[in-house]
Amino acid sequence: METSTALFLTMLIPTVAMAGNMAFKDRENLRDGFTFICALLTFACVLCILCAVGNGTMEEIALFEVVSGLTIAFHVEPLGLMFAIIGSGLWILTHLYGIGYMRGNNEDHHARFFACFSIAIAAVMGIAFASNMFTLFVFYEILTLSTYPLVAHKGTKDAIIGARIYLGILIGTSIALLLTGVIWTFVAAGTLDFVQGGILEGKIAPSLVPILLALYAFGIGKAALMPFHRWLPAAMVAPTPVSALLHAVAVVKAGVFSILKVGIYIFGIDFLAQTGASEWLMWLAAYSIIAASVVAMTKDNLKARLAYSTVSQLSYITLGMALATSMGALGGGMHIAMHAMGKITLFMCAGSIYVAYHKTEISQMQGLGRIMPITFIAFLVGALSIIGLPPLGGSWPKFLLMVGAADAGHQIIIAVLMLSSLLNVAYLLPIVGRGFYRPVTDSKLPKGVAEAPLLCWLPPAITAFGCLILFLYAGAIQDFLAPIVGL
Amino acid sequence: MIETFIEIGLFAMLVFTAFAIVKTDRLFAVVMLSGVFSLLSALLFVALDAVDVAFTEAAVGAGISTVLMLGTIALTSRTEKKSSISSPLPFIVVLITGAALVYGTIDMPNFGDPMAPAQQHLAPEFLQGSLEDVEIANVVTTILASYRGYDTLGETAVVFTAGIGVLLLLSGLGRRRKDEDEEDA
Amino acid sequence: MHHHHLILRVVTKMLVGAIMLFAFYVQFHGDFSPGGGFQAGVIMAVAFIIYGIVFGLDKAEQVFPPWLVHKLVALGVLLYAGVGVVSMLLGYNYLDYDAFSPHHPSHGQHWGILLVELGVGITVTGVMVAIYYAFAGRPPPMKDEDW
Amino acid sequence: MAAEETHHVAKTFMDHLPVLQVVIPLFAAPIIVFIGKRSLAWPIAFAASAAAFVISCILLIQVLDGGFISYHVGGWAPPLGIEYRIDAANALVLALISGIGTVVLPYAYESVKAEIPKKNHTLFYACFMLCFTGLLGMVATGDAFNVFVFLEISSLSTYVLVAQGANHNKRALTAAYDYLIMGTIGATFFIIGLAMLYMATGTLNMADLADRIADEGTNRTIRAAFAFIVVGMGLKVAIYPLHHWLPNAYTFAPSAVSVFLAATATKAAIYVLLRFMFSVFNPSFVFEEWTLYIVFIPFSLLAMFAASFVAVFQTNIKRMLAYSSIAQIGYMLLGIAMLNATGLSATLVHLVNHGVTKAALFMGVGAMMLYSGSAFFNNLNGLGRKMPLTGAAMVASGLSLIGVPGTAGFISKWVLVQAAFENGWWIIAIAIMLSSLLAVIYVWRMFEVLYLTAPDPQSTAKEAPLAMLVPMWVLAIACIWFGFDTELTLGSARVAADGLLAGSAGMAH
Amino acid sequence: MEQLIDWAFIVGHVNYWLFIVLMMTGLYVVVARGNLVKKIVGLNIFQVSVFMLYISIGKITGGTAPIFPVDLTGHIEPDPSIVYSNPLPHVLILTAIVVGIATTSLGLALIVRIREAYDTIEEEDILKIEREMTAEDNKEYGAAMGGRA
Known part of the structure; x- marks a missing residue:
């Protein structure tokens, strides 16, 4: 198969899955099976591209020109390929989990749910392979729009309000700030292509660079940089598979991925380092890391706590870019993968607990670990990975980020990262502790082991195992990503 | 000179009529005064050499539109209610518009100036054309029906629009009222 | 409405004829003196309107039935626009009356102007009468005597 | 003419296209009345508008190279006779108007049946054709006074069409009356302006006017003329402080009329404004001397924010869309005020894109009103789920109204902001974006009502009839199509903008 | 030496200003008055005053109506000594008057409908x-x- 064909298929197959969901609206098994096959095929296509291209780059394929100079075009480069692998791979697991969750929880509108889900994946693929900022922006907005019905899925008052905040912030920032930044870039540089080393050098007055960077950093609302992070906790009203998709795979990762892309291919790491334009962003990201962790500690609702944890973790990646060093950017890139694996585990566990016993608050989870051991062990592994303890994947990017911070000469950042790890311990581990060491207080809970349905506990178990594997292959990922910063 | 005096007299009467219309609240009188205004303006048009226009204005302004207005007040109401609120806004609007107009007049050529652009540019060609190409004595007819015949087609369409508009609003097409009532019933 | 003076009715009957005659004069003498299709149309309509005012709407509608009025309304525009279409079919520009007499353009112009003025006259007559019928056919809110 | 007679070359069908474009619908109206048969009214109207659409497309293709076609009505060469002059700018608007007219008629077939008493159908279609003719005529012509005549044809028929909503809500009558008063004041201002222009130059042909103004420079009479023409046309355009007639007229008019007006009426007026500002008056004269920056930019910004803000608080979708139109007109004026080729092409491309978008939205609301009886949000609860195809079309066009990438609205916004950056107006660029966020709010309110609220259990709503769905989807697909393929819209807009910016030179014979 | 008051200018412009007074009176009636019929009357005054402005553009001092003298058979007998006023404004105003009456009749028809629906025309x-x-x-x-x- 031609690589370009495979590339288009990665976007086409999820679209077909969407159509299939609409067509087989009322035939549950056929519909879910069909989508599952589509998910597998998409992953296979991405792997095909991986085999064909490796960590090199592939020539740009222009689909068509919208306005002269603005094309919808795709290419393959390591960072995007990695993102595509994560997105399509985790789609398979999230889909399986979604089937279990939706059926186990008796939710309505399955077809609409999975259809929107598929479109979101198609948009993620588009973002991953976009070869210019315009294409990326188009798919970025498609992703926002396709996830809106997912957030509002329940149709309750809370869901509608949550969805409003979600959409309001994401569309608002992307149109008011990001689009302005993109057009400014287009007018200044005359192109929007992602080019190694950036396109802006010498095209724009150094004093304006921080402003343009701000338009991007805040405009990419999906990166949840404070103070535009409110949509993330608001979107918690969504069913948990959506939260998993939103907060671990598709949406937030699309945000930080875009930030990295902008930093590396639009501004260029060197240009940022020369002008020092990203220094303010670095401090803001650092603040975001600490502040969100502190807020997370105050949350009793498990999903809300995880959401703030995500806000904090995302800022690691923004920080990596803002350090404007190769190691920092590399660490940021790698953190996309590591955090995805860890966080999706945590969310799926939270969903399992909800499906099995309808518990949402941490204080209600006394002794639950003894009833659902697999879920809680998976949760523990995911939490340790997020904290960054070896031998789990999450430890490497933190290390790289610290190296990057040292390169940039910002020792305080190293301290911030260490403090953040401590805070992670403080808000994640007590959950596991409660589960295993406190006595069961709720008399309605069964005695002995009674896990959630198979499709609910198996996927998190797999991803938890994935965290372990990633630790071993971190070197490979680092080598794979090295070309993006010219190493 | 006598022309000037006639014009000034007509103007005085026009202004007087206009102010009377502003002041009067009996609609019957307003409509009649409006007819008078039209007739006076028709006289002024004659004084300004526009006989065709005067003819039309007399037929339309003093004739048809007066009849229509009388018909309307017969169907509606015969007095105007005095407004309880008085806002300075209309006065300001009128003042600004008037000021803009006066500003515009400053660079206008003098009244009756034979050297004005309007007399110099196309008018002689129209007169010449009517004399030689079309050979019709009334130059207004020539321009109306031939040179600017398309405008007149548009004008006919405007009349047509008004006709079917009134039919749409007040009656229907083709039938007499009684038949319609039967159909509706 | 039906018990008007005898004198008024007789005079009106005589006047209507005279007004119509005048309308025709204005219509066809517009080339030489003030007036044309529009003025003629108005005058012609006035003849019918006076008739309607004096003898009543029903009587007027019998003499000049609404369906005919409405056809005339459209007919005039069709005549005018049709003159243009014919000139177009003859290979000239729209409304170029030269087409009607290529070897003696001024004759063509005369014909064209005559026809289009007639179109204007027909439409204006029709529209004015139609508007009068529409207004007169509306029931008043209260009778004249009650004012 | 005697001299010309000897070597007269017979004109062919293709030569007559500029005038046929207008004359065919003009002919259709009296034919409909003359035949007087209800069953024939619609087919005649549709055939005429389809013919006009085909002609306008041919014309657009002919002038896309930047040239122009001049047609001498009556065979008299301008400036003596009336001239039809088609260049890229008006060919584009002609194509929009005739295209929308052709698409609206099938829709009107069902909607008129439901909203207007049977006995008025014949006259309704005749009136519609006249409105159509008037709009086409005022755009096609190259003669300043002819603009007024056709403007009045379209205005008078519009007043009547708006008043036809009275069967549904009596406020349509007062809306039409207010529109009549405002429209007539506007038209009278316009002819005052023409009187001054004629006084200063002695001509009425636009190209000749442009030449003479360029030759002789400006004076106070010409400046006052400019002011009166801008204000007069501004009333028709509904430039922000002059917009008071618009919301009621759009809200209470019958659905098909709202669709047609929203997509075409103000657009034709904007075109006339552009034509006068750029072709008749010299651009440098217009903007430098008149410092219209100070007038146009504040008012367009005010429109963008204030009207959008008002739209957010409406409970009636049609009224909300009407206020949104006023806001969108603000964008178009802003594009004019940029005074660069990009800004002007933004105005022209938005003119087309917004026309298509708004028409689709009004069509959707009209289809829902068949079952809900009103356009109040509360009556449309959950109708998106009961009428999935109508709802989907509204989503597509609603996204285009916001300006989401992949839709026509995005392209206009992009080009407009690009123009702002080219002038170095960062603040304006950000203001454009911020105001479009208000669009997100009001459009999203519509989506929530259509999809996320529980439908009325007694509602008998079912999918709209095919005759309404097809036009709606044609426009909705156009909203998407023009978001990706901008060759036609932006391409012609660029050519048109260059022609307009060339000023009087662009009008030279 | 320029005169303090330019009489030629004033005499040549005073009638424009009088037209303006008439126009503004009409416009005032339209915007300030609440009676619907009176608004239409105001509109008429406004428009007729604009027509006067137009017609005065065409006037040439000492000129006459633009109709050539004809002999008994209807042939034109041109007389170069006669100055004719400009006919073009007359043509424009003929059209405008027709447009005016069309507007008036539509407005009045609307008023009749409004009265029937609202029972008032204020x-x-x-x-x-x-x-x-x-x-x-x-x-x-x-x-x-x-x-x-």
Whole structure:
């Protein structure tokens, strides 16, 4: 198969899955099976591209020109390929989990749910392979729009309000700030292509660079940089598979991925380092890391706590870019993968607990670990990975980020990262502790082991195992990503 | 000179009529005064050499539109209610518009100036054309029906629009009222 | 409405004829003196309107039935626009009356102007009468005597 | 003419296209009345508008190279006779108007049946054709006074069409009356302006006017003329402080009329404004001397924010869309005020894109009103789920109204902001974006009502009839199509903008 | 030496200013008066005054109506000594008068319909009725939205 064909298929197959969901609206098994096959095929296509291209780059394929100079075009480069692998791979697991969750929880509108889900994946693929900022922006907005019905899925008052905040912030920032930044870039540089080393050098007055960077950093609302992070906790009203998709795979990762892309291919790491334009962003990201962790500690609702944890973790990646060093950017890139694996585990566990016993608050989870051991062990592994303890994947990017911070000469950042790890311990581990060491207080809970349905506990178990594997292959990922910063 | 005096007299009467219309609240009188205004303006048009226009204005302004207005007040109401609120806004609007107009007049050529652009540019060609190409004595007819015949087609369409508009609003097409009532019933 | 003076009715009957005659004069003498299709149309309509005012709407509608009025309304525009279409079919520009007499353009112009003025006259007559019928056919809110 | 007679070359069908474009619908109206048969009214109207659409497309293709076609009505060469002059700018608007007219008629077939008493159908279609003719005529012509005549044809028929909503809500009558008063004041201002222009130059042909103004420079009479023409046309355009007639007229008019007006009426007026500002008056004269920056930019910004803000608080979708139109007109004026080729092409491309978008939205609301009886949000609860195809079309066009990438609205916004950056107006660029966020709010309110609220259990709503769905989807697909393929819209807009910016030179014979 | 008061200028322009006074009187009636019929009358005055302005453009001092003398057979006998006023404004105004009467008749027809629907032709009363209608709509539809109908 031609690589370009495979590339288009990665976007086409999820679209077909969407159509299939609409067509087989009322035939549950056929519909879910069909989508599952589509998910597998998409992953296979991405792997095909991986085999064909490796960590090199592939020539740009222009689909068509919208306005002269603005094309919808795709290419393959390591960072995007990695993102595509994560997105399509985790789609398979999230889909399986979604089937279990939706059926186990008796939710309505399955077809609409999975259809929107598929479109979101198609948009993620588009973002991953976009070869210019315009294409990326188009798919970025498609992703926002396709996830809106997912957030509002329940149709309750809370869901509608949550969805409003979600959409309001994401569309608002992307149109008011990001689009302005993109057009400014287009007018200044005359192109929007992602080019190694950036396109802006010498095209724009150094004093304006921080402003343009701000338009991007805040405009990419999906990166949840404070103070535009409110949509993330608001979107918690969504069913948990959506939260998993939103907060671990598709949406937030699309945000930080875009930030990295902008930093590396639009501004260029060197240009940022020369002008020092990203220094303010670095401090803001650092603040975001600490502040969100502190807020997370105050949350009793498990999903809300995880959401703030995500806000904090995302800022690691923004920080990596803002350090404007190769190691920092590399660490940021790698953190996309590591955090995805860890966080999706945590969310799926939270969903399992909800499906099995309808518990949402941490204080209600006394002794639950003894009833659902697999879920809680998976949760523990995911939490340790997020904290960054070896031998789990999450430890490497933190290390790289610290190296990057040292390169940039910002020792305080190293301290911030260490403090953040401590805070992670403080808000994640007590959950596991409660589960295993406190006595069961709720008399309605069964005695002995009674896990959630198979499709609910198996996927998190797999991803938890994935965290372990990633630790071993971190070197490979680092080598794979090295070309993006010219190493 | 006598022309000037006639014009000034007509103007005085026009202004007087206009102010009377502003002041009067009996609609019957307003409509009649409006007819008078039209007739006076028709006289002024004659004084300004526009006989065709005067003819039309007399037929339309003093004739048809007066009849229509009388018909309307017969169907509606015969007095105007005095407004309880008085806002300075209309006065300001009128003042600004008037000021803009006066500003515009400053660079206008003098009244009756034979050297004005309007007399110099196309008018002689129209007169010449009517004399030689079309050979019709009334130059207004020539321009109306031939040179600017398309405008007149548009004008006919405007009349047509008004006709079917009134039919749409007040009656229907083709039938007499009684038949319609039967159909509706 | 039906018990008007005898004198008024007789005079009106005589006047209507005279007004119509005048309308025709204005219509066809517009080339030489003030007036044309529009003025003629108005005058012609006035003849019918006076008739309607004096003898009543029903009587007027019998003499000049609404369906005919409405056809005339459209007919005039069709005549005018049709003159243009014919000139177009003859290979000239729209409304170029030269087409009607290529070897003696001024004759063509005369014909064209005559026809289009007639179109204007027909439409204006029709529209004015139609508007009068529409207004007169509306029931008043209260009778004249009650004012 | 005697001299010309000897070597007269017979004109062919293709030569007559500029005038046929207008004359065919003009002919259709009296034919409909003359035949007087209800069953024939619609087919005649549709055939005429389809013919006009085909002609306008041919014309657009002919002038896309930047040239122009001049047609001498009556065979008299301008400036003596009336001239039809088609260049890229008006060919584009002609194509929009005739295209929308052709698409609206099938829709009107069902909607008129439901909203207007049977006995008025014949006259309704005749009136519609006249409105159509008037709009086409005022755009096609190259003669300043002819603009007024056709403007009045379209205005008078519009007043009547708006008043036809009275069967549904009596406020349509007062809306039409207010529109009549405002429209007539506007038209009278316009002819005052023409009187001054004629006084200063002695001509009425636009190209000749442009030449003479360029030759002789400006004076106070010409400046006052400019002011009166801008204000007069501004009333028709509904430039922000002059917009008071618009919301009621759009809200209470019958659905098909709202669709047609929203997509075409103000657009034709904007075109006339552009034509006068750029072709008749010299651009440098217009903007430098008149410092219209100070007038146009504040008012367009005010429109963008204030009207959008008002739209957010409406409970009636049609009224909300009407206020949104006023806001969108603000964008178009802003594009004019940029005074660069990009800004002007933004105005022209938005003119087309917004026309298509708004028409689709009004069509959707009209289809829902068949079952809900009103356009109040509360009556449309959950109708998106009961009428999935109508709802989907509204989503597509609603996204285009916001300006989401992949839709026509995005392209206009992009080009407009690009123009702002080219002038170095960062603040304006950000203001454009911020105001479009208000669009997100009001459009999203519509989506929530259509999809996320529980439908009325007694509602008998079912999918709209095919005759309404097809036009709606044609426009909705156009909203998407023009978001990706901008060759036609932006391409012609660029050519048109260059022609307009060339000023009087662009009008030279 | 320039004169303090340029009489030629004033005499040549005074009639324009008088037209303006008439126009503004008409415009004032349109915008300030609440009676619908009176608004239409005001519109007529406004427009007729504009027509006068047009016609005065065409006037040439000492000129005559633009109709050539004809002999008995209808042939034109040109007389070069006669100055004719400019006929073009006359033509334009003929068209404009027709447009004016068309507008008037439509406006009046609308007024008749309004009277039948509202039972009044005073703008103030109509606005009151419409405000009540709006208030009712608000009660029924507006509360949930917090907006106005």
